[in-house]
Structure formats: C-alpha cells, structure tokens
Amino acid sequence: MNLKIKNLTVEIENKVILKDINVDMTGGKIHALMGPNGSGKSTLAQVLMGHPQYTVVRNGQLPSIKLGKYELLNLSPDHRARLGLFLAFQNPVSVPGVTVANLLRTANAEKNSQEPRNGKKLHNPALSIIEFNEFLFKKTKNLNIAPELLRRGLNEDFSGGEKKKLEMLQAEILAPNFAVFDEIDTGLDVDALKIVSDSINHLKKQGSGILLITHYLRILKFTKPDFVYILVKGRLRQSGNYRLAETVEKHGYKRWLS
Numbered sequence: 001m002n003l004k005i006k007n008l009t010v011e012i013e014n015k016v017i018l019k020d021i022n023v024d025m026t027g028g029k030i031h032a033l034m035g036p037n038g039s040g041k042s043t044l045a046q047v048l049m050g051h052p053q054y055t056v057v058r059n060g061q062l063p064s065i066k067l068g069k070y071e072l073l074n075l076s077p078d079h080r081a082r083l084g085l086f087l088a089f090q091n092p093v094s095v096p097g098v099t100v101a102n103l104l105r106t107a108n109a110e111k112n113s114q115e116p117r118n119g120k121k122l123h124n125p126a127l128s129i130i131e132f133n134e135f136l137f138k139k140t141k142n143l144n145i146a147p148e149l150l151r152r153g154l155n156e157d158f159s160g161g162e163k164k165k166l167e168m169l170q171a172e173i174l175a176p177n178f179a180v181f182d183e184i185d186t187g188l189d190v191d192a193l194k195i196v197s198d199s200i201n202h203l204k205k206q207g208s209g210i211l212l213i214t215h216y217l218r219i220l221k222f223t224k225p226d227f228v229y230i231l232v233k234g235r236l237r238q239s240g241n242y243r244l245a246e247t248v249e250k251h252g253y254k255r256w257l258s
C-alpha cells in the first residue's frame with residue numbers, strides 16, 4: 001500500500017517541527033529518511049502513527065496522510081495499526097508484566113480476526129496456536145534472539161540491541177502494509193545489523209512498504225533503498241536514490257544547512 005503525505009505541518013507547544021511535508025511513498029519499496037539530529041524524523045514517525053502529543057496544523061491547505069485508500073489523520077493509533085501501519089520506535093518503551101510471547105500472540109490473533117485488507121490478506125495466513133508458536137520460534141531463531149526473551153516482560157531490562165531486534169520481530173510477525181523503522185540500526189552489533197537488514201529485505205519481498213529512518217550508510221548498504229529523502233529543520237529538502245545517501249555520508253548536511 002502507498003503511504004501518501006500531503007500538506008503536513010506539525011506543531012508541538014506552538015513550535016513548528018515539521019513544515020509542509022509532501023511525499024508519496026510507494027508500497028513494496030524501501031524509502032530511507034535521513035537528516036541531522038533534531039530535524040523532525042522521529043516526529044514524522046510519531047505523527048504517522050497518530051501520537052496525540054503532536055498537533056497537525058489545519059488552518060492552511062488541507063493536510064492528509066493516506067495509507068492506500070484510507071485517510072489516517074482522524075484515526076487513533078490503534079485503528080492505524082489495524083490498517084497495517086507499524087512503527088518501530090527509536091526508543092522502545094518497557095511494558096513490565098506483558099510478556100513478549102503474549103503480546104505477539106495477541107497481536108497475531110487480532111490481526112487474523114480482521115477482514116482482509118485492501119482485498120488481499122498480506123503474508124501470514126490464520127494460524128492455530130501450535131502453528132503460531134512454531135512460526136514465532138522460527139522468526140525468533142532467524143533474528144538470533146534468545147528464546148528466553150519471549151518469556152520476559154516486553155523490553156524489561158533488555159539490552160539496546162535486544163530491544164531493536166524485538167521491534168523487528170514484531171514487524172515480522174505483523175507483516176504490516178507499511179512499516180516505519182526509526183533508527184532500528186542504532187546499537188546493533190555488526191552481525192545483528194546484517195540480520196535485521198535481511199529481515200527488512202524480507203518484509204519488502206513480501207510486499208510491505210518501508211520507511212527506514214537512519215543516520216548511517218551501513219544499513220542502507222544492506223537494504224539498498226529505492227528512494228532517499230533528506231529532512232532538514234522540519235522540511236523535506238531533497239529526494240533521490242541511494243547515491244544521495246552516499247553523498248550525505250561523504251559531505252554531511254552542510255549544503256542544506258547554509
């Protein structure tokens with residue numbers, strides 16, 4: 001499914017963080033978003049998911065965030081997730097008392113109870129509990145996650161890298177229509193980075209659209225994004241292909257900052 005953003009300006013506490021964002025992200029492709037610290041990348045991710053803390057400005061041209069044919073702007077985060085939008089957080093929160101296995105089992109059951117999305121059920125057919133456990137075990141193993149983590153509270157005392165891999169596991173289980181990864185590569189060791197990149201490529205192969213927010217070329221070398229965007233001071237300043245990311249790696253952001 002395509003993710004189409006139109007006329008998006010966002011404020012927090014009367015401070016404009018994102019200014020007139022317009023971008024049409026094709027489904028089934030990898031879109032990389034880069035930009036200096038504080039430029040608004042995570043804000044965009046949070047706004048896509050419907051975080052209530054941010055105000056979408058509505059007094060100019062009509063803003064819109066569309067996933068396929070669905071307008072998301074007035075929908076709750078929960079509703080957006082049900083339509084197949086997924087966000088892996090830059091800083092995943094801990095939820096003590098909710099085990100990873102339970103969360104994933106519930107999310108999967110919830111997903112399977114829904115109508116096919118967009119006329120086509122993505123990726124994972126309805127699974128029995130036994131089938132789901134096998135599926136979960138396989139995915140856990142592929143991501144080189146210790147199975148005992150599944151029995152612990154979500155992100156409770158997880159290492160930085162374990163948290164990121166857990167976000168990836170959730171994406172694999174949910175097989176979203178569009179997945180946003182906010183710095184999924186930060187804190188991963190070299191082997192884990194390769195594994196997580198493979199997993200992103202796998203999602204793409206299955207048909208998920210992907211927005212990959214990152215500071216580093218490393219993950220982009222493995223995932224070869226179809227499109228690269230540069231966000232500076234809340235504005236999308238340039239779009240291009242993989243070579244744009246190489247330019248950033250080489251020269252930094254100074255050409256957009258002056």
Ligand SMILES: Nc1ncnc2c1ncn2[C@@H]1O[C@H](COP(=O)(O)OP(=O)(O)OP(=O)(O)O)[C@@H](O)[C@H]1O
Nearest residue numbers: 012013017035036037038039040041042043044053
């Ligand atoms: N709740 C908030 N209150 C005030 N300012 C905020 C809030 N959330 C974000 N901001 C500001 O909005 C700007 C954009 O922040 P954001 O986290 O989106 O940047 P980013 O591009 O993701 O940066 P990084 O690369 O460091 O993760 C920053 O100046 C930040 O301080």
Ligand SMILES: [Mg+2]
Nearest residue numbers: 041042043090
């Ligand atoms: Mg950020």
